[in-house]
Structures are given as structure tokens and as C-alpha cells.
Amino acid sequence: MELLRGAIRTYAWGSRTAIAEFTGRPVPAVHPEAELWLGAHPADPARLQTEDGEVSLLERLAADPDGQLGAASRARFGDGLPFLVKVLAADEPLSLQAHPSAEQALEGYRREEQLGIPVTSPVRNYRDTSHKPELLIALEPFEALAGFRPAGQTVELLRALAVSDLDPFIDLLNDQSDADGLRALFTTWITAPQPDIDVLVPAVLDGAIHYVSCGATQFAAEAKTVLELGERYPGDAGVLAALLLNRISLAPGEAIFLPAGNLHTYLRGVALEVMANSDNVLRGGLTPKHVDVPELLRVLDFTPTTEAQLRPPTHRDGLELVYDTPADEFAVSLLTLDGHSLGHEVDAPARHDGPQILLCTEGCTTVSAKSGALTLERGMAAWVAADDGPIRLAARRPSTLFRATVGV
Ligand SMILES: [Zn+2]
Known part of the structure; x- marks a missing residue:
């Protein structure tokens, strides 16, 4: 290690x-x-x-x-x-x-x-x-x-912006509220001639300004994001494409x-x-x-x-909060030491016997493997080779570390 x-x-x-x-x-x-x-x-x-x-x-x-x-x-x-x-x-x-x-x-x-x-x-x-x-x-x-939001909600958002230039696109998506409709609308926007973008993007930004300044709340985050992207990338069709994606905090x-x-x-x-x-x-x-x-x-x-x-489901396994994903290449979990697990060494076997990368994000944890021990503070990472595990952990104050290993 x-x-x-x-x-x-x-x-x-x-x-x-x-x-x-x-x-x-x-x-x-x-x-x-x-x-x-x-x-x-x-x-x-x-x-x-x-x-x-x-x-x-x-x-x-x-x-x-x-x-x-x-x-x-x-x-x-x-x-x-x-x-x-x-x-x-x-x-x-x-x-x-x-x-x-x-x-x-x-x-x-x-x-x-x-x-x-x-x-x-x-x-x-x-x-x-x-x-x-x-x-x-x-x-x-x-x-x-991230991800194309269900088309019905996007129709609502586009209508809320009250931009007449958007009407044909709202109709398109309203008539075909599925993956094909989203493909058609995204493709139309992302491949539109620059002069069309130069009309549509400012109109949408104008709509977003009005929407936000009138105190409307339902799509406030979406409207603010479009304004931010429009300011940073004026004339970029990606500003329109952003209207189609889930706004996630x-x-x-x-x-x-x-x-x-x-x-x-x-x-x-x-x-x-x-x-x-x-x-x-x-x-x-x-x-x-x-x-x-x-x-x-x-x-x-x-x-x-x-x-x-x-959002991936998670499940708890002892000290470990496991993020369940379908990926074969990796498995990720958050190890938390607090309460009863402080002040003594605890076993922290991984679900896969391959290599591990540990990253401490809070506190201070001593990691022990076959080759010896290392103390990780916030921002420090360790490599645990496959033949060096399993690991044990010890902390005196509440500590967290992420573990990445091969998927099971
Ligand atoms: Zn990416």
C-alpha cells in the first residue's frame, strides 16, 4: 500500500x-x-x-x-x-x-x-x-x-417561457412526446443554420429573463441555467439543447x-x-x-x-454505503467511521479482491494492509494492490473515505 x-x-x-x-x-x-x-x-x-x-x-x-x-x-x-x-x-x-x-x-x-x-x-x-x-x-x-427530461415536462417548460419563436418546436414535441420527438427536436436545434440560432437563442434568453423576473418558480432553475449558458456561449445551439435536459442539484x-x-x-x-x-x-x-x-x-x-x-440506489453494509451501478469496471462505496467504530481497528473487506483506491474526504483514518499502515487525511489517496488486501481501518475522530474497486 x-x-x-x-x-x-x-x-x-x-x-x-x-x-x-x-x-x-x-x-x-x-x-x-x-x-x-x-x-x-x-x-x-x-x-x-x-x-x-x-x-x-x-x-x-x-x-x-x-x-x-x-x-x-x-x-x-x-x-x-x-x-x-x-x-x-x-x-x-x-x-x-x-x-x-x-x-x-x-x-x-x-x-x-x-x-x-x-x-x-x-x-x-x-x-x-x-x-x-x-x-x-x-x-x-x-x-x-443530464438525460432527456420526459417530453411532456419539456413542453410545459417551453410554454412557460412564452416565446413565440418556440411555437413550432413545442408543436413538434407535443405531437410526438417520446424519444423520436426528442431526437427530432434536438437534431433540428443542434444542426440549425447559424442565422436561425442567432434569432432563436436571444429570443429564448429574453423569455428566460422575463420568466425569472416575474418571480415564477416552477422552472426558475432551468431558466437561470439557460441564461448562464447563453451569457457564456452566445450563439451556441447547446444553449437550446440544455432546455431538454433534467436540471439536477x-x-x-x-x-x-x-x-x-x-x-x-x-x-x-x-x-x-x-x-x-x-x-x-x-x-x-x-x-x-x-x-x-x-x-x-x-x-x-x-x-x-x-x-x-x-440517481443510483444505495445500500448499507456495515461501515459502507454502496452505490449500486450496473458498471462492470468499478464499484464505489463510502466508508464512514463514527460512533462505535471510533478508537479501535475495524475490518473493511472489499466485495472484490482486486485493487482498491481509497480517498479520504473527511477526518483522519489509519489504513492497514498486509504491507503495513498509512494514515490518510482529507484529500489524501492510497493504492492498495490486489495482493495487499483486505484492509482494516482505525480513526479517532469521525472520518469518511471513498473506496473504488473493480465491479462485482
Ligand atoms: Zn461525461
Whole structure:
């Protein structure tokens, strides 16, 4: 078991304070820090702190795949770590995006290889052959747009904005209140000629201003989000597309699970994200990065979904709150030490005997494994190799840590 130092990704939408504060570095950071990657993705592996200095987790896995990953994980996922853990800190909205299914990722990767697009090119969509199911758990209040809201509710929202330019689109969705109607409306907007967008977006923003200033409450959060996106990305069809998605507010500990094809964008907040070890993103707007609308349309799932359907069920198992997701690559739980579990060592076996990544989010916990013990404070992470578990935990004050391991 070793301390794991995450790789910091600096993107314009990141925070100069959240990740720096979380990991105990000076605030404000020099650059906006968007993501802290705790994993073995080839683009940015985390580093193990050993007695002989730092070692890339990727190199460690290559040198000792059986000991680090264990036979069960290797048999299913080969010699790579199947999941990636991130701390995400958004001060501004991220791009409107979706991730491919496993079949789409493999097909897209092969297609782009054949076309000779370098894997590092900014116009490359598929950087690996994996799908990217994603579980997001709020660490601080977190705001997101995700999944196509049931069409009937979207019709209500569009009507509430009282914008006559929206009438034909309201009719379209009202006549076909299902996945096909949502596909037709989304496709119409996201592929509309710029002059049309330049008329429709300002009209919608005007409607949203009136809606909010009249003190209407039912869709106030949706209207404010559209105003915010419109200010940040004027003339972007993604502002209209945002009208179709569930507006979700998560309190700390609450989560959403995003399967393949789910259209989403994160608006603001700090969260833990655990996903299959992939970087495959298809973007449809709200970003200066590469946007590929035809490819996005190929992977999107327009099946209407409610916010409640996106929130994964949880169950308690001793110290552990388990987030139940259908993902094979990862399993995530929150371990809480308080009350009777303080002041003595407690067993914390994982449900899978593969590797574990632990991230302390509160308090101070001593983790013991076969190779020895480590004390984790808030913002510190540890790597527990497959042959080093199971672990035991001890804390003197209330403490929480997240555990990511291979799915069962
Ligand atoms: Zn995503």
C-alpha cells in the first residue's frame, strides 16, 4: 500500500481553489484546476510515493500485473486498471457531451485509426476502445444537466417561457412526446443554420429573463441555467439543447450514474467521479474544444429519463454505503467511521479482491494492509494492490473515505 499522488488537469472551467484546498496546497492555484486523476490512464497516470521516490502507477501495473490487479481483474479486463477515479472541480459549465457504448467506442476507434487521425489530435473523438459509464458523487453541492427530461415536462417548460419563436418546436414535441420527438427536436436545434440560432437563442434568453423576473418558480432553475449558458456561449445551439435536459442539484453524498449515450453537462461544484478507464467524449457544444455533432447524434440515447432514474440506489453494509451501478469496471462505496467504530481497528473487506483506491474526504483514518499502515487525511489517496488486501481501518475522530474497486 502506498500514497497515491493524483495528476492535476488544468482546464479553463476548473477552480483555482477547490482541488488545491482539498489536497492541501497553496490557494489560489496558478491555473484553474479542473480534475485530479487518480488512476492509471496512459494520458496522465497517478504516482505512487515509495521509499525510493515516486513511481507511475502505470509502470507499477506493467511490472507486476498479477500482484497489483489480481487474477480476477486480469481475466476480465486484461493488464490495465479497469477504472479511473477523478475529483472534479467545476467553476464554470463543462461541454455538452455524451460517451459511447463499448461497441461504438471500438468501432469509432478503429475508424479513426484507419483515417490516420493521430490519437493525440484535438479532432480525435475516440482515444481508446473503451466505453465510459460514469458515476458522479457530489463532494460539495453540485449542479448538472443530464438525460432527456420526459417530453411532456419539456413542453410545459417551453410554454412557460412564452416565446413565440418556440411555437413550432413545442408543436413538434407535443405531437410526438417520446424519444423520436426528442431526437427530432434536438437534431433540428443542434444542426440549425447559424442565422436561425442567432434569432432563436436571444429570443429564448429574453423569455428566460422575463420568466425569472416575474418571480415564477416552477422552472426558475432551468431558466437561470439557460441564461448562464447563453451569457457564456452566445450563439451556441447547446444553449437550446440544455432546455431538454433534467436540471439536477446534488447535495454532498448524492450521486448520478450516466450510462452510454446519456447527454450531460456539469455546471458547477466539486464531485468524485468514477468511470471506466476511458477518455472517449463526444461533444455537442458549450465548449471551445472539438465538437462533432454527427458523431454525437450517432451515440445519443433519446429515451426520456427522470432525475430519479439517474440517481443510483444505495445500500448499507456495515461501515459502507454502496452505490449500486450496473458498471462492470468499478464499484464505489463510502466508508464512514463514527460512533462505535471510533478508537479501535475495524475490518473493511472489499466485495472484490482486486485493487482498491481509497480517498479520504473527511477526518483522519489509519489504513492497514498486509504491507503495513498509512494514515490518510482529507484529500489524501492510497493504492492498495490486489495482493495487499483486505484492509482494516482505525480513526479517532469521525472520518469518511471513498473506496473504488473493480465491479462485482
Ligand atoms: Zn461525461
